[in-house]
Amino acid sequence: MIKIISAGGTIDKIYFDANSEFQVGDPQIHHILAEANVALDYELESVLRKDSLDLTDDDRQLIFNKVQVSPQKRIIVTHGTDTMATTARVLEGITDKVIVFTGSMEPAKLKSSDAIFNVGCAITAVQLLPPGVYIAMNGQVLHAAQANKNLKAKRFESSDGEGPILSKV
Numbered sequence: 001m002i003k004i005i006s007a008g009g010t011i012d013k014i015y016f017d018a019n020s021e022f023q024v025g026d027p028q029i030h031h032i033l034a035e036a037n038v039a040l041d042y043e044l045e046s047v048l049r050k051d052s053l054d055l056t057d058d059d060r061q062l063i064f065n066k067v068q069v070s071p072q073k074r075i076i077v078t079h080g081t082d083t084m085a086t087t088a089r090v091l092e093g094i095t096d097k098v099i100v101f102t103g104s105m106e107p108a109k110l111k112s113s114d115a116i117f118n119v120g121c122a123i124t125a126v127q128l129l130p131p132g133v134y135i136a137m138n139g140q141v142l143h144a145a146q147a148n149k150n151l152k153a154k155r156f157e158s159s160d161g162e163g164p165i166l167s168k169v
Contacts, residue, residue: 002075004076007055009078012107026046052087064093068094088135089133099133100136
């Protein structure tokens, strides 16, 4: 059983015609997994519906608490990309679980979204990796401590220069 915790972010954004902007809506990961015919047991819990730039220290503590008390040892957190690494680093004190953060640069509802690919990488990573906190984005799985978002390139990169960890497994 995999626990999926949704914290909002771009992956869950939907377009509202009335005011011509995107807003965080319902978690989209259930739809992504259903459309991909993913055959695994998972439990989804939506804990926040916020853009990650709006997350507070209390929000990060809430995510930490939800992960810490979860009986599942394999956990995916969907999260906005702007502060994903910040939240992931808060969870590094949890050492007995595999925790994989993912999200997208474009809303999951858009045809051009990277959400499906990133969720697929996270599903694979959470099943293969040893306990730790990771970020699965842009075809890479990085240790949370070394992951940084490159705003100009619109992707995550490793700050230690060693690249993705799955290439080392």
